[in-house]
Amino acid sequence: MRCIALINQKGGVGKTTTTVNLGAALAELGQRVCLVDLDPQAHLTINYGMEPTADVVSLYNVLIEERSFLEAVHTIDTNIALVPSSIDLAAAEIELVSVLGRETILKEKLKSAQHDFDFILLDCPPSLGLLTINALAVASEVIVPMQPHFLALQGVGKLLETVALVSRRMNPALKVSGIVLTMFDSQTKLSTEVVNDLNGFIENAKGKPLPWANAKIFESKIRRNIKLAESPSFGQTILKYEPQSHGAADYRALAREVFAHVPGAAKPVMAPVAVPQPTMAVKPPALPAPVAENVALKPVAEKKVSVTTKPIEERKLVAAKVRIPPKPAPTPPPPVTPAEIEALT
Numbered sequence: 001m002r003c004i005a006l007i008n009q010k011g012g013v014g015k016t017t018t019t020v021n022l023g024a025a026l027a028e029l030g031q032r033v034c035l036v037d038l039d040p041q042a043h044l045t046i047n048y049g050m051e052p053t054a055d056v057v058s059l060y061n062v063l064i065e066e067r068s069f070l071e072a073v074h075t076i077d078t079n080i081a082l083v084p085s086s087i088d089l090a091a092a093e094i095e096l097v098s099v100l101g102r103e104t105i106l107k108e109k110l111k112s113a114q115h116d117f118d119f120i121l122l123d124c125p126p127s128l129g130l131l132t133i134n135a136l137a138v139a140s141e142v143i144v145p146m147q148p149h150f151l152a153l154q155g156v157g158k159l160l161e162t163v164a165l166v167s168r169r170m171n172p173a174l175k176v177s178g179i180v181l182t183m184f185d186s187q188t189k190l191s192t193e194v195v196n197d198l199n200g201f202i203e204n205a206k207g208k209p210l211p212w213a214n215a216k217i218f219e220s221k222i223r224r225n226i227k228l229a230e231s232p233s234f235g236q237t238i239l240k241y242e243p244q245s246h247g248a249a250d251y252r253a254l255a256r257e258v259f260a261h262v263p264g265a266a267k268p269v270m271a272p273v274a275v276p277q278p279t280m281a282v283k284p285p286a287l288p289a290p291v292a293e294n295v296a297l298k299p300v301a302e303k304k305v306s307v308t309t310k311p312i313e314e315r316k317l318v319a320a321k322v323r324i325p326p327k328p329a330p331t332p333p334p335p336v337t338p339a340e341i342e343a344l345t
Contacts, residue, residue, distance in 0.1 A: 059072060144156060
């Protein structure tokens with residue numbers, strides 16, 4: 001099982017959109033996915049068409065009350081489950097102030113639950129508070145969604161410092177998988193400059209004992225797409241709302257890349273809506289070798305020319321690049337015998 005926290009303390013960078021649609025794309029690949037909404041705004045919960053009411057067992061009940069993690073797991077679709085959030089979660093940090101081990105409550109709840117998921121995606125709030133610390137304490141990987149803007153780039157440094165602190169003190173297995181660029185526009189100079197700065201930052205960490213030493217900038221960039229902004233109002237993912245849009249294609253590509261980023265992972269089975277695979281391979285027929293190659297590689301066998309055939313001029317044969325056999329040397333006349341000399345005299 002892979003537990004991935006999607007974190008960025010800057011709001012409006014597409015963090016919840018990435019969690020929603022990355023989870024749906026992984027489920028489309030046949031993976032069992034559980035989405036955990038740690039944001040009190042409950043945007044992830046609303047995006048899946050669930051109302052965050054007091055009657056629904058939510059993450060607040062798991063963290064504050066004696067409720068198990070599996071009680072809050074709600075099946076949403078094929079291969080997709082959701083642990084919803086509620087506005088009450090905003091008071092959780094205050095209520096947990098005096099609780100011993102408050103930074104690892106979610107980790108303990110997950111450890112005791114006999115769940116069966118391939119991926120757990122944690123949608124974190126836009127802050128580095130207690131809820132985000134709980135996500136980092138239980139996660140094995142961190143993915144940072146960010147816009148290719150200057151201010152977003154500045155915030156990544158502070159975020160990675162927090163990841164390094166949690167890695168040292170609470171969760172040594174925590175690593176940064178990579179950075180996902182959202183709302184990307186390849187035509188702008190700023191996007192190119194931000195990508196270059198990020199590449200330089202990651203290259204400088206190679207070989208160092210840092211959680212982001214093996215991180216990458218995912219090749220699959222999420223382009224600006226109005227359909228991504230429309231789909232939450234219908235309570236649907238982009239894969240259901242507009243499966244042929246650029247947003248759906250980008251998140252399917254990101255899901256394949258995230259799945260394959262772990263060394264030794266099996267190759268995912270592609271969904272029918274993804275890039276089509278050929279049903280059979282047809283071997284092209286072998287073509288006969290051109291005559292010119294035969295002439296060049298194998299000498300033509302000598303044949304007797306008929307007496308009635310008009311002889312070909314030597315210069316024409318040379319122009320046609322045909323090998324001309326050497327002319328035979330003239331045979332010398334036999335020597336005169338003494339008997340022939342006496343007959344002549």
